[in-house]
Amino acid sequence: MPVEWQPVRQARTHELVLQSIEEQVFAGKLRAGDRLPPERELAPVFGVSRSALREALRVLETIGVLVAQPGRGHDSGARIVRNPDDALGRLLRLHFALGSYSLHDVMEARVALERSSFATAAEHASEEDLDAAADVVHRMSREDIGPEEFNELDTQFHVEVASSSGNALTSTLTAAVRESVRPLILRALEEVDDWPATRTRLNAQHAEMLRLVRTGHGEEAADLAELHIRGFHGTLVDDERTGGEGAE
Structure with a gap:
């Protein structure tokens, strides 16, 4: 041969x-x-x-x-050094922009990661960790907060919870996936018809997720986290499928 x-x-x-x-x-x-x-x-x-x-x-x-x-x-x-968070987020954002991943792909990844982090945080998070997340929620409740600052704090809240779960890789991946669609989320927040009502509704969900984590109701927190992600992020997926202008 x-x-x-x-x-x-x-x-x-x-x-x-x-x-x-x-x-x-x-x-x-x-x-x-x-x-x-x-x-x-x-x-x-x-x-x-x-x-x-x-x-x-x-x-x-x-x-x-x-x-x-x-x-x-x-x-x-x-x-x-060890600085994977910014690097992975930048890499994912570029690949998302180039069409390597769809909005649906990103949404499903967020759901899987954040269900895990919220459920685990209810078991392992320290009061110090949860106080840091609570401070972010408080800052997001200001009446004068605009979409850009809200968007940054929104990302910080989800990363704080992921970090409090005790899994460093989950925290890094959560930050990277959220960063990949940050510009689209900001655009969507800027285009909502009633910004004060949208801000209040989204942050009420943040506060309730945090309460469930504090009281040890991990599965309920995970369920609400999924509803939270699919509610706002899901509208962007629908826009993408129908060719609409809205995007996260």
Whole structure:
């Protein structure tokens, strides 16, 4: 039987640098807080140009595992960090905008994540965690609050509850999924016919979800969270399916 040869993938130089740095992380030789050597020292170690090294470092910075601090001295250079929230949210927002995921996909992901976080928060959340969420609800109840600030606090509330569930990955994914549709939610809030009534209704649901979590009624909180998401987010899905202008 003749041998079937397959083309060898040609990796670009910066991808080889990325692979090498990843291997150091996987081996435990690079950890959060560690600082990389200066570019002038690191490029010769890898045997690459400084431009290829910079390209690799920019990729790592974009995905939230590296922060570059320009300048000279002890605090300059690139440092390994753990900052997945903003990076994942930015990535999902771009893919959503490009059509990789539909509004329905995002809604179903939110429902699954937040049902879990509200139910689990009722069992594990500390009073300190829930007080932080309550403060957000209080700030959202101001009569002079506009759609933009409300939208930011709305995201913060849901992330606070997810964080209080004790699962860091659930919190990160909740923030990322919510961030992916944040501009659309804002547009929808700005276009409602009766903003004060909409604000009051949505925040009353927030307050009731929080009360259910505080009193240990996790499944009821999860049910209301699903109703809350499907109620507002669902109208955007309907608009998408019918070709309407409304969007979250």
